[in-house]
Amino acid sequence: MSTDRIRRQGLAPLRLRGSPDGEGEPLPGLEAPHDGGFPQAVAASEVAPPSEDRAGLDGDAGREPGAVEVVGKPGTPRREHDTVAAGPGPVSAAVGRRAPFGPIERLDHDRLVAEQHASLRSPRRRYCVPARVLFRLMDVVYGKARTLEKFRVLELVARVPYQAWENVAYVAVTHTARQPGFARRVFERVRTSRWEQDNEQWHLLILEELTAAGPRQPWIRSRLVPQVLAFAYYQLSWFLFALRPASSYRLNADFEDHAEHEYALLVQEQPEWEQMPYEGSFTGDFGAYRSLADLFRQIGYDERLHKLESEAHIARARFS
C-alpha cells in the first residue's frame, strides 16, 4: 500500500547518504533502496563535525555549541550540528556560527511516543469562533483528510501570530525605553516570539520539502489562498494583541492545540512511517530522526509547547 499512499500524501524523495552521484536516494516507499532494506539515518555528527568557533553562543546556555540535546534518556545525549554556512559580512558570519533554534525541547523516541499518546488522550480546548471559522475553512478548501499539503498550509499560517506579537512588542520597547526594567521585560516577549517563529519556520520548510515532488493543488489553492489566509490571520493577531492581548493568546492557544492533536492523529494514521528514516535538508537545523513518525511526533510536541506558552500568557497578557 505504502507507495501509493505516500504518493497521495505528496511525500517528496528525500536525499539519503551514500549515493554515488551525490544526488542521494529516494525516500523508501517511493523506490526501493539498493540493498532492499530501509537506509539508516545518518548521524548528523558524521555530516558536520563540531567546530571550535561556536563557543559562547547565546541562546544555548548549558548546551554545548552546535549540539541539540535529546531529552528522555539520562546520560545518553545525542549530538547534532548545524550546517549553516557563514555569511559574507561580519554580522551574517556571526549569525551563521550560532546554533539555529530548531525543536523547542528535543525528545528521544520513547518520550516522543509517550507524548504523542498523551496528546491523543487529552481533550481539545473549546475553540473560539475565529479559530473554528479558520479550521472549517481549511476543511472546505483542502478537505478533511490529514494530508501533508494541508499541514504545509497550516504551518504557513502558524508563524504569523508570532510575527505580529514581535512587531507590537518591539514598538512597545521603543515607548518604554526610559523604563529599563519594564522595557527589558517587554523585550523578552520579543525574543520569545522570534524563537517561536523560528521553530514554526522549520516545520514549514520541512513540510515544503516533503511535499515538493508530490501532487500539487492548483496554484490558487496551494499558493494564493494560504497567503491570503496568512495575511488575514496576521492582521487579526496584530489587532487583537494591540487591543486585547489575552484574546490573541487565546486564539493562538486554540490554533496550536488543534495542530498538536492533528499531528498526533496524522502519525497514528501512518504506521508505515515508523520504518522511514527522516534525513531531509534540515537535519542540521531541526535534527535527524530515526523515522518520519518521530519527526512528526517532535513537531506535534513543539505545537503543544507553543500552546502551553500561549495559555501561560492568557492570564497576564499585558506587558507588566
Ligand SMILES: [Fe+2]
Ligand atoms: Fe508548527
Ligand SMILES: [Fe+2]
Ligand atoms: Fe504551531
